[in-house]
Amino acid sequence: DRVVILTRGQAKPIKFSAAPVNGIRFQENGWIMIEKAAAKDGTSKGNWSTISSSMELKPIFDDDAPDQDFTVGALTDFVIDSFHRNMHLGEEVVAAIMMDEARKAATQPASSWP
Numbered sequence: 001d002r003v004v005i006l007t008r009g010q011a012k013p014i015k016f017s018a019a020p021v022n023g024i025r026f027q028e029n030g031w032i033m034i035e036k037a038a039a040k041d042g043t044s045k046g047n048w049s050t051i052s053s054s055m056e057l058k059p060i061f062d063d064d065a066p067d068q069d070f071t072v073g074a075l076t077d078f079v080i081d082s083f084h085r086n087m088h089l090g091e092e093v094v095a096a097i098m099m100d101e102a103r104k105a106a107t108q109p110a111s112s113w114p
Helices: 072-107
Strands: 002-011 024-036 049-061
Touching: 002 072, 024 072, 049 072
Parallel strands: none
Antiparallel strands: 002 024, 024 049
16 A cells, blocks of 8 residues: 655765865665555545655764864755755656556556556
8 A cells, every 4th residue: 555665875975065075974864655545545546645755864974084164054055955866866766656557557447456
C-alpha cells in the first residue's frame, strides 16, 4: 500500500557564496513516502495517493578545521539550496514512478490495478 524511498549521503562543499571553505561536511538522511489513499481511506478506491517527505541535513565540523568562523547566511544558503536540489530529485523519481503506474493503469482494467 506504500512505497518508501530512503536517502543517505554526505556532501562536502567547496565554496559557500563563492568563498572557499574547509573543515565542514554534511550528513544527509531523508525519506519520501508514497501511500495509496485506500490505506487511509477505504472509500477512495485507490484513486489517489499522498506523498510525504522528510530531509535532515546536519553540519559536521572537522576537529582540525582551520577556520570554523563561517558566515551564518552563507551556511543557511547552502543548506536551503541542498534541500531544494535533493527534494527536486526526489520529486522527479516519484513523478516517474507515478507516471509509469498511470500508464500501466490506463492499459489494464481498474480491478486489476494493485
